[in-house]
Amino acid sequence: MLVLTRKVNQSIMIGDDIEVIVLEVRGEQVRLGIKAPREIAVHRREIYEAIQRENLMAAQAKPEDVPQTPAPPNKSARSA
Amino acid sequence: MELQTTRFGTITIEPEDIITFPDGLVGLSHLKQFVLIRHSDESPFRWLQSVEEPGFAMLIIDPWFFRPDYEVVLSDLDVERLQLSEEAIRWVYVTVSIPSGKPHAMTANLLAPIVINGSARRGRQVILDDERYTTRHPILQEMWRLVETQQAAG
Numbered sequence: 001m002l003v004l005t006r007k008v009n010q011s012i013m014i015g016d017d018i019e020v021i022v023l024e025v026r027g028e029q030v031r032l033g034i035k036a037p038r039e040i041a042v043h044r045r046e047i048y049e050a051i052q053r054e055n056l057m058a059a060q061a062k063p064e065d066v067p068q069t070p071a072p073p074n075k076s077a078r079s080a
Numbered sequence: 081m082e083l084q085t086t087r088f089g090t091i092t093i094e095p096e097d098i099i100t101f102p103d104g105l106v107g108l109s110h111l112k113q114f115v116l117i118r119h120s121d122e123s124p125f126r127w128l129q130s131v132e133e134p135g136f137a138m139l140i141i142d143p144w145f146f147r148p149d150y151e152v153v154l155s156d157l158d159v160e161r162l163q164l165s166e167e168a169i170r171w172v173y174v175t176v177s178i179p180s181g182k183p184h185a186m187t188a189n190l191l192a193p194i195v196i197n198g199s200a201r202r203g204r205q206v207i208l209d210d211e212r213y214t215t216r217h218p219i220l221q222e223m224w225r226l227v228e229t230q231q232a233a234g
Binding site for chain 1: 088103105106107108119120122123125136137138139156157160175177178187189191192205207216
């Protein structure tokens with residue numbers, strides 16, 4: 001992994017089109033600005049991973065586990 | 081044409097049934113072609129069956145079935161990738177996770193809906209920038225809340 005040291009308002013270029021700028025450093029938090037072409041998706045890694053996990057879980061479902069229609073709401077469903 | 085699937089056996093589809101996801105799914109960018117399969121008549125559930133991988137089919141549901149206030153705001157990029165015009169037919173589904181042996185604890189991912197341009201047969205899994213939504217909304221609890229809201233409204 002390439003490791004670079006940057007100060008606030010300094011940036012790095014990834015290829016010709018993507019720029020990552022350090023906007024602010026406060027304690028353990030770092031604010032980054034990202035300039036990238038619109039077709040490049042930029043997401044927080046944990047959100048991306050959570051969605052991937054749900055996609056894989058949705059693909060584990062078996063037809064026999066699926067109710068004909070979700071059970072109408074009742075007390076037992078509420079406490080479940 | 082015939083399509084081999086692990087769950088549903090061999091099914092017959094028309095070429096125009098195939099929905100192309102130019103960017104695949106989130107974390108699964110290699111899967112680009114799908115067909116929608118109804119779970120049964122009257123059911124809010126569907127399956128998004130991969131054309132490329134017989135064993136891959138995601139359980140999905142109509143989000144407005146349990147969240148009538150659900151809102152999907154698309155970015156310019158989403159509209160462009162979906163080739164979405166004003167008059168295009170659009171469908172929205174969300175993925176459903178069923179914990180093993182606990183169908184009552186099923187959850188829906190409202191943060192990353194599957195949006196389909198039914199007219200152009202193009203699809204995209206959109207990531208919303210909306211703090212109201214998470215990847216795990218308990219579906220039955222949402223339905224219960226809906227009933228309570230309706231009762232409170234008289």
